[in-house]
Amino acid sequence: MKEKWLFGVVVALFVVPFMAAAQKTTLELLIHQNQAMVTYIDDFNKKFEAKYPDIAVNVSVVKADELAMSTQTRLTANDVDIIDMFGFAQGIQPFMKGADKPNWQSLIEAGMLMDLTGQPFLKYYDVAAIKDAGSFNGKVYELNTGRYAFTGVFYSKDLFAKYNVRVPTTWSQLVAACDTFKKNKIAPMTIGGKDGWPVLVGGYGILLSAYPDQAALVQGLWSGKIKWNDAKSLDMWKKMQVFARDMIEPGASGVSYDSAPGRFASGAAAMLPAGSWDASNIEAADPNFKFGYFPMPGSDNPADNKYLGGKYDVGWVVNAKTAKKDAALKWLAFFSDPENYQAYVNAVSIIPTEPTAKLGNAIGKEVAPYLANFRLGYELLWVGPKGAGQWAQPNASFFKPFNQFDDAKKLADQAQADLDSGLKAAQ
Amino acid sequence: MRQGYSFNFGSRRSKIVPYLLLVPGLLFYLFVSFGPSIATAGYSFTDASGLLGSPLRWIGLDNYKEFLLLGANVRDNLDITLRTLLFSVLVTVFQTLFGLIAAVLLDMRLKFTNFYRTLYFMPIILGVTIVGLVWTLFFYPIGGPAQRFLGLFGAHSEFLGGSPSSVFYWIVWIQIWANMGVTMIIFLGGLQTVPAELREAARIDGASGWQVFRNVTFPLITPSLNTNVLLEIIGSLQAWQLFLVIKGPTNGLNVLGLWVYALAFGRQSNNPTSVAMRQGYGAAASMILFLLVLVIGMASQSLLSRRERRILG
Numbered sequence: 007m008k009e010k011w012l013f014g015v016v017v018a019l020f021v022v023p024f025m026a027a028a029q030k031t032t033l034e035l036l037i038h039q040n041q042a043m044v045t046y047i048d049d050f051n052k053k054f055e056a057k058y059p060d061i062a063v064n065v066s067v068v069k070a071d072e073l074a075m076s077t078q079t080r081l082t083a084n085d086v087d088i089i090d091m092f093g094f095a096q097g098i099q100p101f102m103k104g105a106d107k108p109n110w111q112s113l114i115e116a117g118m119l120m121d122l123t124g125q126p127f128l129k130y131y132d133v134a135a136i137k138d139a140g141s142f143n144g145k146v147y148e149l150n151t152g153r154y155a156f157t158g159v160f161y162s163k164d165l166f167a168k169y170n171v172r173v174p175t176t177w178s179q180l181v182a183a184c185d186t187f188k189k190n191k192i193a194p195m196t197i198g199g200k201d202g203w204p205v206l207v208g209g210y211g212i213l214l215s216a217y218p219d220q221a222a223l224v225q226g227l228w229s230g231k232i233k234w235n236d237a238k239s240l241d242m243w244k245k246m247q248v249f250a251r252d253m254i255e256p257g258a259s260g261v262s263y264d265s266a267p268g269r270f271a272s273g274a275a276a277m278l279p280a281g282s283w284d285a286s287n288i289e290a291a292d293p294n295f296k297f298g299y300f301p302m303p304g305s306d307n308p309a310d311n312k313y314l315g316g317k318y319d320v321g322w323v324v325n326a327k328t329a330k331k332d333a334a335l336k337w338l339a340f341f342s343d344p345e346n347y348q349a350y351v352n353a354v355s356i357i358p359t360e361p362t363a364k365l366g367n368a369i370g371k372e373v374a375p376y377l378a379n380f381r382l383g384y385e386l387l388w389v390g391p392k393g394a395g396q397w398a399q400p401n402a403s404f405f406k407p408f409n410q411f412d413d414a415k416k417l418a419d420q421a422q423a424d425l426d427s428g429l430k431a432a433q
Numbered sequence: 434m435r436q437g438y439s440f441n442f443g444s445r446r447s448k449i450v451p452y453l454l455l456v457p458g459l460l461f462y463l464f465v466s467f468g469p470s471i472a473t474a475g476y477s478f479t480d481a482s483g484l485l486g487s488p489l490r491w492i493g494l495d496n497y498k499e500f501l502l503l504g505a506n507v508r509d510n511l512d513i514t515l516r517t518l519l520f521s522v523l524v525t526v527f528q529t530l531f532g533l534i535a536a537v538l539l540d541m542r543l544k545f546t547n548f549y550r551t552l553y554f555m556p557i558i559l560g561v562t563i564v565g566l567v568w569t570l571f572f573y574p575i576g577g578p579a580q581r582f583l584g585l586f587g588a589h590s591e592f593l594g595g596s597p598s599s600v601f602y603w604i605v606w607i608q609i610w611a612n613m614g615v616t617m618i619i620f621l622g623g624l625q626t627v628p629a630e631l632r633e634a635a636r637i638d639g640a641s642g643w644q645v646f647r648n649v650t651f652p653l654i655t656p657s658l659n660t661n662v663l664l665e666i667i668g669s670l671q672a673w674q675l676f677l678v679i680k681g682p683t684n685g686l687n688v689l690g691l692w693v694y695a696l697a698f699g700r701q702s703n704n705p706t707s708v709a710m711r712q713g714y715g716a717a718a719s720m721i722l723f724l725l726v727l728v729i730g731m732a733s734q735s736l737l738s739r740r741e742r743r744i745l746g
Contacts, residue, residue: 079698109710115487118484200594260574395504395505407596427504431503
């Protein structure tokens with residue numbers, strides 16, 4: 007009798023968890039690597055699972071530059087429910103003849119993204135944000151969660167104070183500040199050069215100072231009114247070369263994107279050109295580290311440097327073929343709840359798209375003065391013509407030590423020649 | 434009376450058995466390798482995005498025209514192809530050479546032979562990702578072991594993060610280091626088939642060590658040499674994983690295998706939001722790579738076979 011009782015207990019111990027697991031819905035979530043974001047989502051999911059005990063959330067994290075590929079493969083395999091997607095605002099303009107469609111448009115046209123139009127949680131968000139970075143042909147496909155600035159530079163308040171350096175508002179002041187740090191054996195800037203794109207993004211500030219109206223720049227390049235090798239652009243390339251060669255510390259080509267905020271917070275460099283999303287990663291590396299954020303001054307005219315370029319960043323899209331639609335919508339609704347959304351804004355330091363939320367932390371205070379001059383960055387607007395060469399983009403990482411160019415004029419001519427090849431082919 | 438199992442190969446049923454035994458392998462090959470290859474050829478004539486449900490249009494030779502003829506693609510893709518060929522030549526020549534030297538040394542039955550054999554073969558077990566990580570750490574330009582050594586002489590290098598023309602040669606070296614073990618094992622197998630009495634006879638006739646190797650040993654390991662050369666040519670033409678792990682798609686450093694991946698899965702540039710999903714175009718690029726491997730592989734096979742027949746009869 008005793009054995010039978012024991013047997014029953016053992017069976018129950020094995021079977022009950024399996025039965026419970028079988029009844030649970032597991033949401034598959036795909037996000038990109040950003041430590042602050044990953045930490046927040048893990049904590050948020052615990053709250054969500056506590057509220058909805060019948061739903062579990064499994065999170066997959068991929069590198070930012072692998073997100074597009076993972077999105078494509080996992081949607082095709084139908085083994086993902088909610089995906090973090092960025093770059094939704096990038097669209098084809100009528101003058102972009104023969105250019106390829108952006109990823110999100112291909113996904114929508116293939117019927118792979120769920121139509122979120124009319125969902126009650128959309129009411130929490132800024133109408134313009136939903137329209138500009140979440141809608142296509144009048145329907146809503148992405149829940150955009152906020153904006154980030156990416157043309158700014160983080161700086162160490164302690165190092166600036168110690169060496170009596172003022173926050174630069176012109177290019178000459180920035181060069182002088184870097185010289186001061188170098189003289190004192192402090193690296194002026196560090197960056198996640200190993201991943202390539204942080205150097206590209208770091209140079210966008212110089213581009214923005216040269217061309218504050220980035221939409222006009224894109225149109226000008228397509229029409230031929232603006233050239234990558236005209237006098238203004240050549241000045242920009244020269245500054246990008248100084249940025250890549252003289253301002254960034256030697257060896258930064260080996261520093262990964264993930265480790266750059268920690269390296270900056272350790273005092274290894276006085277500045278970190280990066281998107282405002284890294285504020286949370288800097289704070290996580292050293293909560294006592296005092297930092298500020300200023301627009302990269304790419305011009306000697308302070309009026310050209312008052313802008314912050316950026317983008318609509320993380321947005322949630324839902325797999326149209328998911329069998330867990332209700333659970334996915336519950337997750338989005340819970341995320342959008344103003345209290346939870348405010349916690350998200352605080353955790354990842356994003357400029358909110360819910361009007362009731364406020365970015366009140368250190369980075370929020372730093373970017374606040376520039377929000378009136380916030381511009382969508384080149385990256386969000388540019389789509390190149392087919393047949394354009396590989397150098398036809400304003401990329402500071404094309405210079406040594408990150409790549410092969412050590413002559414700004416040569417790269418400017420190459421960039422324009424490569425663009426011309428595409429424009430000619432588009433004709 | 435015969436012992437054990439045997440087939441009566443004269444009977445009809447027994448004639449079928451070997452073919453039946455081939456069926457699982459054949460089906461596996463058809464579904465996993467041959468089928469997708471044919472599908473890739475088909476997709477190369479379409480605008481496939483790789484997304485289920487997306488419209489698929491037959492666009493004829495447009496993908497090939499774009500890859501080979503459109504705008505600056507001509508220059509960029511030719512650069513990539515030439516770099517792939519250079520990579521293949523360097524890897525094939527030096528991997529064969531280093532593998533042969535290692536095999537000959539180990540065949541001398543010196544002390545610790547097994548230890549060195551394991552050591553040389555170890556990278557094969559590690560796999561590409563680990564190999565890439567190991568060398569990335571070794572060449573970390575801020576305080577990595579290689580930089581510390583250079584620092585003793587007051588020098589600095591960006592190593593794997595620097596100019597593509599120098600990174601290319603580091604990747605050639607790492608590719609050789611990672612795969613030399615297989616080359617060495619194949620050569621060792623060949624060396625062990627060389628009759629000891631032939632070498633002994635040559636020595637008695639007054640041949641030096643070098644003469645014995647050049648005139649007796651080396652010709653007799655021709656089959657091993659041919660196997661190695663062919664494997665290395667084909668393997669290095671298709672190589673892309675190390676490039677991806679160490680640097681990712683980078684202007685001035687891409688090779689064809691990596692480029693196919695970049696085109697198909699959207700990593701043409703280091704812009705994280707770059708346009709992607711052109712699997713039809715990627716399929717066309719992979720067909721061009723296939724043709725390159727086919728032509729070079731068959732030409733090499735023909736030359737090597739002719740040489741083998743000339744030497745060994």
